[in-house]
Amino acid sequence: MLYRTTMDSPVGTLTLVASDEGLVAVLWPDDAPGRVRLAATEDRPDHPVLAGAVTQIGEYFAGERRAFDLPLAPSGSAFQRAVWAALAAIPHGETRSYGEIARSIGRPTASRAVGAANARNPLSIVVPCHRVIGSSGTLTGFAGGLAAKQHLLTHERR
Structure with a gap:
């Protein structure tokens, strides 16, 4: 249930x-x-x-928490779960590119697949997919919209 x-x-x-x-x-x-x-x-x-x-x-x-301590139970493939674990390892206030995530999980040519797994992250904010940006430093697609992504990144940099 x-x-x-x-x-x-x-x-x-x-x-x-x-x-x-x-x-x-x-x-x-x-x-x-x-x-x-x-x-x-x-x-x-x-x-x-x-x-x-x-x-x-x-x-x-409220700016009182930088990391979450919750039991998580997302449903996804082994590849998706590996990407989501890499997202969870991105420190508060920092960003990574899709390519950096791909390399961190041992799949250096899988940037597009990382993007697809990132888009399917069911635990937005808690598993910080908003911290993933394009290799040029630009904001890229986000389930909550680019304004929300920018808000979250700005919030974390304060």
Whole structure:
């Protein structure tokens, strides 16, 4: 069973989804249908995983938290999970290119595949896909929109 709640944030109303094992997804207000495939959810803001996620994401936006300490339970292929683990290793306030992520997981020619896995990251903000930029330093696609990506990067550089 999956549970959900919503929370207001500086980048819009986020929908958080959890199982009993951990946080499954953080979804954007205008998230593309099917970007993150989920089973049916039940509204349950008091679920302990969701309550913890709301608290920690709130602390992040308040500038009181730089890393998350939540049980995570994303669903994805082995390659996607490797990319998401590399995203989670990007330090707060820093960025990496798709090529750097590809090299860090031992797949130096897989920049495009890294981009595809990055786009499917179900745990936006918590697993910081917003910290991945183009090799020229430009902002590239982001499920929450480029304005949200810029907001998150600026927030982290303060």
